[in-house]
Amino acid sequence: MxxxxxxxxxxxxxxxxxxxxxxxxxxxxxxxxxxxxxxxxxxxxxxxxxxxxxxxxxxxxxxxxxxxxxxxxxxxxxxxxxxxxxxxxxxxxxxxxxxxxxxxxxxxxxxxxxxxxxxxxxxxxxxxxxxxxxxxxxxxxxxxxxxxxxxxxxxxxxxxxxxxxxxxxxxxxxxxxxxxxxxxxxxxxxxxxxxxxxxxxxxxxxxASFDRPNIQYRIVPKADPKKQLLSFLREEHAGDAGIVYCLSRNSVERTAEFLTANGIEAVPYHAGLDAGTRAAHQSRFLREDGLVVVATIAFGMGIDKPDVRFVAHTDLPKSIEGYYQETGRAGRDGLPSTAWMAYGLNDVIQQRKLIQSGEGDEAFRRRATAHLDAMLALCETAQCRRGQLLAYFGQEPDPAGCGNCDTCLTPPETWDGTVAAQKILSTVVRLQRERGQKFGALQIVDILLGKRTAKVIQFDHDQLSVFGIGSDLGEGEWRGAVRQLLAQGLLAVEGDYGTLVLTETSGSVLRAEREVLLRKEPKKPSGSRSGGSSGSSGRGAGKARAVAAELSAELLPAFEALRAWRAEQAREQGVPAYVIFHDATLREIVTRWPASVRELGTVGGVGEKKLATYGEGVLAVLAALNESGAAAGASPEPARSAEADDWPEPADEPEPDDWI
Missing domain, CATH: 3.40.50.300 (P-loop containing nucleotide triphosphate hydrolases)
Incomplete structure (x- = not known):
């Protein structure tokens, strides 16, 4: 039976x-x-x-x-x-x-x-x-x-x-x-x-469900990404381990140097480094607490460090699959974590250029474009970001929202951008038809704002009928509008210089046959680390709080004492700290405060071998804390199910020599 x-x-x-x-x-x-x-x-x-x-x-x-x-x-x-x-x-x-x-x-x-x-x-x-x-x-x-x-x-x-x-x-x-x-x-x-x-x-x-309710997804308008990143780390993740993804090797090096110079210990990782350096930086990340790795997408496959508290992107990923896997390296222990990204107009233009100039046949370019379009839709959505992610993988999202992404916590406004879109498209048309010229987004915006820059004067663009017709919006708003028109397929990027051209659907906007809704970004992105009380209170927020309740102030010293003991054990054995015990296991130990080896064996993540190897050491730490006056923990919790997936997870397009 x-x-x-x-x-x-x-x-x-x-x-x-x-x-x-x-x-x-x-x-x-x-x-x-x-x-x-x-x-x-x-x-x-x-x-x-x-x-x-x-x-x-x-x-x-x-x-x-x-x-x-x-x-x-x-x-x-x-x-x-x-x-x-x-x-x-x-x-x-x-x-x-x-x-x-x-x-x-x-x-x-x-x-x-x-x-x-x-x-x-x-x-x-x-x-x-x-x-x-x-x-x-x-x-x-x-x-x-x-x-x-x-x-x-x-x-x-x-x-x-x-x-x-x-x-x-x-x-x-x-x-x-x-x-x-x-x-x-x-x-x-x-x-x-x-x-x-x-x-x-x-x-x-x-x-299984693709939902990771403990991860808060946030995408902010890109201004000065290095300074924005520094502010994010200082205000929300000081002392935490995390991964910062950049598009190029040079950007990786510059960002790691910038963070280190500003008091955040960071190391670079990309395929241009020699194998020994990459291995050393990877080993440090696995074995040390609080280290930040700044990397290209070559880094991450197989990394199973459970206490990665944040994954940050300073450049736009090429696909939702890549973004999902990279952000998924945060919070494998189920505790609150952040997926943060700075995203701007240049990201859109650069990715479009890479597709058009890259290797591969037309079918490959169509597929790459489809991947990028889905990624842009995620960035520009005014709806729940988690819902958009889940829908991409064929999973029905919660119609009430997740309550733990920026669009749920600080719902963005939308506005009728039809007239603004017509002004942008008309400027592109005037340049092409009247002058036989094509220019990038910056020149288009300068013309709309009526700026007599050297380049505007050089090409007599101040003589165009559209010159200065955009004084009703600021420069950031115009750049955002151009970005969103690119994302909606109403503008396209052409050539090595990223010039803007019309698409087959542009005419419907110019003829006022189509309404264009644009997303108004929040003036101040939410600083909430785990959700906050604003926005939707969908079930996602409740699930996140349920899997990762914070320890009380009385128990934090015991938790840190066990982490210090674990670090010493890991150093002696030459293994990552999580091989000894995950943070989630240490948190349960201090919450339940077992008084015997038998009681310790009922804690989730403590199997027979680990109980025999480390049981007496853990109990000795707790006993010392008792002698020094530390308070015992709460009453025992119910039995836990298998929590973390302990082994490799995929990465997005590793560079070739990362495999050997």
Whole structure:
């Protein structure tokens, strides 16, 4: 007879026992139960879960329950050592094989695999193209194949990896071994392509909610992005760990130097740095508290640091998929976090230029344009940003809004911009038809404002009939209007100099056949870190508060004492602090204040191995706090379900040498 989870009683008992014994949780969360049930029974699965949704358990538990070794295909070799270290800290027999190892190290892992002494073996997709690797796997016992970052198989996706195309051979060569493909984000088209290219026609599909209610999404008008970023960090995230994404390597270097010069410890990360420097900066970010990494999109895949409190963008991402994955690296522990972006007119023009001048055929440019249009729609929306994100991935948003994004907290006004749009389009028309000229947005705005700049005088633009007709709006308002017309497809960018031209739909505005609504940005972006009381009180805000209640002032010293103890343990062992315990676990410890090893074992995230390794140390810290007069915590909380997804999440278009 099946048990409560739908598994046969023995399998259910073993899966739940493994969850508690190894990972320290009492119950599965969300779709985990159904996925594990299916894979343990031998079925193939395609799993779409957001960052922090618990994907790793969906293959780790089956690998531990089923006989043999679970083989995990992971695209980023730079973090395999950390992944394996974290599993070994849980008592899981894990290993990896990649080009960072010498001959003897690889031979030792091979011997452990053949002897059945590994629960999990991590491999890069490139290694599965080697006959020697396939021969090795054929001589061992495999429990499950897990294909992580499965979106990398999509040629239309933002992270295409050609080596993933060969992974369909796993099903052909090992038809009796279940396969589970996992990704944190995929549109319906990418979802279908994963199914086809990996040869998973009979796989059961599991699609979890893409909502991350603890993340507050904010997009502010770009003025001076470095100073805006500095203000954001100082006012809201002083001392917090976070990631700042910039479009270019030069911008990365300048921003990191600027933050450091202004008292915020920051390091750069991009493919132009040598491999040793990149590895050192990545290691510091994983192991130190409060460090900021300023990076191109090359940084992030595989980073599972749970206490990243913010992700900031100083430039516009190329797609919603990329934006979602990058912002998803914040708040993996479920605590309040911020996704902040500064966005302006030049971002739109630059991205349009990159598409038109970049490599690729017309089909590629159309797809890139569609991705950008969706990203622009997110930036310009007057509706709930979270709702727009969820709708993009095919999920029904809450019509009441989320209550934890800037458009919910400070709802923007909209205004009838039809006349303003006509003035902008008329200026473009006059330049082209009367002068045979094309200019960029700055010149258009100067003409509308009646500014007799050197360039205006040089080209006699002060003689145009439209000169000075825009004195009713300020420069920022005109720039915003141009930006929104570009986003709505009523203007287009052409050529290397980013000149503005009309589109097929411009005529309907000029003929007054179409109304143009424009978004009026709030004068002062919300400074609320976790939601505040303004705006909608949709269920998102309630969920965010529920998953991350702040500790009382009385308990903060105990929390910091445990963090200091954890940091010392991490230094001694040469591992990231979260490998010892996540912040969420430390918060629960000080809230419940266990008085014995047995009580400590009931805390979420404290499995048998960690209890045996660290239990006495934790209790010693609490005992010392008791002696010094620290107050004990509140009464015990109910049992927790599996919280954080402990392993790699996809990134947007890593630079090529980030993979090796």
């Amino acid at each position: 099946p048990g409560a989870t739908g598994l046969p009683d023995a399998a259910e008992s073993e899966a739940l026992a493994t969850l508690h014994r190894v990972f320290g949780y009492e119950a599965f969360r969300g779709e985990q139960q159904a996925v594990i049930e299916h894979v343990v029974a031998g079925g193939d699965a395609l799993v779409l879960m957001p960052t922090g949704g618990g994907k790793s358990l969906c293959y780790q538990i089956p690998a531990l329950v089923r006989p043999g070794t679970g083989v995990v295909v992971s695209p980023l070799i730079a973090l395999m050592q950390d992944q394996v270290d974290a599993l070994r800290a849980l008592g899981v027999r894990a290993g990896f094989m990649n080009s960072t190892q010498d001959f003897d190290e690889r031979r030792m892992v091979e011997a452990e695999f053949l002897a059945g002494e590994l629960d999990l073996l991590y491999l890069a997709p490139e290694r599965l193209r080697l006959d020697a690797t396939l021969d090795l796997l054929s001589r061992g016992k495999i429990s499950v194949f897990a294909i992580d970052e499965a979106h990398c198989v999509s040629q239309w996706g933002h992270d295409f990896r050609p080596d993933y195309l060969a992974l369909s051979l796993l099903g052909e060569r090992w038809p009796d071994v279940p396969r589970i493909a996992l990704t944190a984000t995929a549109t319906r088209a990418t979802h279908e392509e994963i199914t086809q290219r990996l040869g998973l026609p009979s796989a059961r599909h599991f699609v």
